[in-house]
Amino acid sequence: MPETEVKATISKSTGLPRKRFYRARAHSNPLSDSHFPVPISPSQFDYSLHYPQIFTSTDQVDGSRKVQFADIGCGFGGLLISLSTLFPETLMIGMELRDKVTEYVKERILSLRVTNPGQYQNVSVVRTNSMKYIPNYFEKAQLTKMFFLFPDPHFKEKNHRRRVISPFLLDEYAYVLKPALTEKELEADPVVKLLSSATEEGQKVARNGGQTFQAVFRRIVPSDQTS
Amino acid sequence: MEEAEVEVESNRDNVEVAPALIAVHPDQTSVAVAVGPDLRVFDLLSGSAASLVDECGAPFHKDSIRAIRYGPRGKLFVSAGDDKTVKIWSTESWRCVCTVSSEKRVSAVAISEDGCHVCFADKFGVVWVVDVPGSDGHVALGDRKPTPLLSHYCSIIPSLEFSPDGRFIVSADRDFKIRVTNFPKKPLNGAHEIQSFCLAHTEFVSCLAFVCSPECPQGLLVSGSGDSTVRLWDISSGVLLDTCVVAAKAGLLESNGEAEEHSHAVTDLCTTLNGSLIAVAIQSLQGIVLLSCDVSAQTLSVSKVVSILGEAFVPTSLGFCPHEGKLWMVTGVSSLPSCNYPSLARVRVISGIDVEQEPVVVGDDKIPGREKLLETLQGSASVDESAFLAAAEAVKTAMCNLLIKKQYPSDNRESRKKTRNDRKLKN
Numbered sequence: 001m002p003e004t005e006v007k008a009t010i011s012k013s014t015g016l017p018r019k020r021f022y023r024a025r026a027h028s029n030p031l032s033d034s035h036f037p038v039p040i041s042p043s044q045f046d047y048s049l050h051y052p053q054i055f056t057s058t059d060q061v062d063g064s065r066k067v068q069f070a071d072i073g074c075g076f077g078g079l080l081i082s083l084s085t086l087f088p089e090t091l092m093i094g095m096e097l098r099d100k101v102t103e104y105v106k107e108r109i110l111s112l113r114v115t116n117p118g119q120y121q122n123v124s125v126v127r128t129n130s131m132k133y134i135p136n137y138f139e140k141a142q143l144t145k146m147f148f149l150f151p152d153p154h155f156k157e158k159n160h161r162r163r164v165i166s167p168f169l170l171d172e173y174a175y176v177l178k179p180a181l182t183e184k185e186l187e188a189d190p191v192v193k194l195l196s197s198a199t200e201e202g203q204k205v206a207r208n209g210g211q212t213f214q215a216v217f218r219r220i221v222p223s224d225q226t227s
Numbered sequence: 228m229e230e231a232e233v234e235v236e237s238n239r240d241n242v243e244v245a246p247a248l249i250a251v252h253p254d255q256t257s258v259a260v261a262v263g264p265d266l267r268v269f270d271l272l273s274g275s276a277a278s279l280v281d282e283c284g285a286p287f288h289k290d291s292i293r294a295i296r297y298g299p300r301g302k303l304f305v306s307a308g309d310d311k312t313v314k315i316w317s318t319e320s321w322r323c324v325c326t327v328s329s330e331k332r333v334s335a336v337a338i339s340e341d342g343c344h345v346c347f348a349d350k351f352g353v354v355w356v357v358d359v360p361g362s363d364g365h366v367a368l369g370d371r372k373p374t375p376l377l378s379h380y381c382s383i384i385p386s387l388e389f390s391p392d393g394r395f396i397v398s399a400d401r402d403f404k405i406r407v408t409n410f411p412k413k414p415l416n417g418a419h420e421i422q423s424f425c426l427a428h429t430e431f432v433s434c435l436a437f438v439c440s441p442e443c444p445q446g447l448l449v450s451g452s453g454d455s456t457v458r459l460w461d462i463s464s465g466v467l468l469d470t471c472v473v474a475a476k477a478g479l480l481e482s483n484g485e486a487e488e489h490s491h492a493v494t495d496l497c498t499t500l501n502g503s504l505i506a507v508a509i510q511s512l513q514g515i516v517l518l519s520c521d522v523s524a525q526t527l528s529v530s531k532v533v534s535i536l537g538e539a540f541v542p543t544s545l546g547f548c549p550h551e552g553k554l555w556m557v558t559g560v561s562s563l564p565s566c567n568y569p570s571l572a573r574v575r576v577i578s579g580i581d582v583e584q585e586p587v588v589v590g591d592d593k594i595p596g597r598e599k600l601l602e603t604l605q606g607s608a609s610v611d612e613s614a615f616l617a618a619a620e621a622v623k624t625a626m627c628n629l630l631i632k633k634q635y636p637s638d639n640r641e642s643r644k645k646t647r648n649d650r651k652l653k654n
Contacts, residue, residue, distance in 0.1 A: 031381050041426035131380045135424040168378035175421040
């Protein structure tokens with residue numbers, strides 16, 4: 001039976017989506033008022049949609065399992081895919097502003113779930129503007145790790161407001177992050193090795209002989225914390 | 228070039244109008260009304276208009292005032308707006324003691340409980356703080372530079388409030404969110420500890436107020452929104468306690484199902500009398516809705532709907548005087564383009580805001596200050612009523628344009644992208 005598809009966006013051999021059909025510009029405007037659905041509050045976040053094998057119906061979300069890792073600006077999903085098998089019991093989500101790229105990651109996860117039964121059920125992606133809507137997805141101190149690979153420096157002063165790491169946004173990231181306990185945990189963490197090699201961007205930099213710089217920060221407990 | 232204001236329409240032919248605002252001194256010694264760039268104050272003790280003296284920075288406001296407020300102790304008064312300045316006045320001498328310049332237009336102001344800090348929010352979502360030492364207003368402070376306190380990313384903040392115990396500062400934005408942040412001991416270093424987010428509104432949050440009572444000294448937060456609801460919150464946890472669909476409950480929604488979109492936004496809220504009653508102003512409602520808040524049960528319910536009969540009066544701003552139990556209301560707008568009047572304002576008062584009494588709309592002759600007050604605050608003792616319906620419409624449109632996200636139709640998306648550099652055809 002001949003294939004009537006003009007463009008096979010999913011490769012027949014691997015089942016994975018082909019990047020060339022999901023190409024997008026590197027930048028999408030975080031300041032614009034896009035109209036994509038955003039949960040009104042973290043309790044409205046649909047776990048059964050993102051992790052169907054774990055939460056088989058919307059009624060079953062009892063609140064005991066929540067997303068713990070967030071990859072902000074996950075791009076084509078390289079880090080998420082590596083993290084998924086490294087932390088199979090942890091729920092994780094990627095957030096990406098560009099819709100084509102988000103579609104690519106969705107297709108990638110779906111096909112990986114098919115070709116690897118039982119695996120990749122703990123990872124998902126959502127198209128959203130994380131600079132505006134992080135509090136809509138995550139409750140206070142819900143996340144144990146947040147990944148920013150890699151923040152665009154936006155050197156020009158007029159673009160400083162587009163920086164994903166800024167003193168104002170750090171307040172929000174601190175809100176959703178659990179205070180970290182010890183420094184020793186950081187050294188032993190297997191994630192740190194992934195930071196330079198797991199993402200497509202990191203691999204491209206390595207191919208071109210460039211360097212990747214790591215920075216790891218932890219959320220501290222405020223000294224004058226009231227109740 | 229304000230790139231942040233992405234909701235600029237290409238065919239905006241109507242001038243941005245600003246609603247009239249009213250504020251009442253906590254002891255009802257004076258009442259202030261702001262219409263467009265004019266700030267009008269009537270001193271009730273002397274029974275005459277207060278003359279404002281401004282030798283501080285650029286005198287008076289050059290563009291529409293968007294927020295006015297008395298400090299909780301009544302010593303200070305703040306006005307701020309589209310001219311990107313915040314002016315702090317002493318309420319005793321009505322001199323401007325301090326002018327603060329903002330980078331962007333200002334949309335909300337708040338004064339801390341101890342009167343030592345003034346916070347204001349700009350249209351890009353940044354809340355700034357300035358310290359006001361010698362907060363009794365006697366010391367002229369000249370110009371002061373504000374420092375950033377916190378930010379709602381790229382979102383207009385129509386309302387800013389301090390909690391009654393001064394521990395928190397609450398900011399509400401156009402993206403339906405309310406953020407409760409711990410107000411630190413040294414606010415000039417920024418407020419970085421977010422206590423909670425109060426999330427449930429499905430449209431912009433336009434107004435905030437605190438209900439406090441002896442049984443709940445830390446206060447419960449009440450918020451009004453473009454989704455026609457008023458909601459009650461516990462700010463330490465961000466939990467929604469109750470929701471009151473005011474437009475429906477007040478019988479405003481027409482049964483023909485053709486209700487105009489966004490026509491019943493809550494425009495202003497005012498807590499009264501130890502907070503057990505809350506006055507709510509809604510777009511298209513000629514009057515106010517009184518809600519009662521049961522603090523122990525943590526519920527809201529509609530108590531009464533007070534209609535203003537005899538004239539088209541849709542309040543744009545409310546102010547309450549606790550000592551006298553009077554609710555002050557103003558309606559009006561700056562510079563209606565098609566109208567002869569440079570600006571319109573009409574002040575009315577409702578007395579008897581009490582659970583036991585019946586609210587009564589006070590006639591012009593019985594208003595405190597009488598005709599002199601009306602003349603000062605309104606600009607004239609009597610105003611042509613036909614202009615007010617047009618004013619209400621203009622305010623509604625302006626609020627929609629400002630706070631509601633534009634829906635861009637997908638059919639002409641390609642033509643809108645024509646100016647983009649990577650889309651320009653290379654010939």
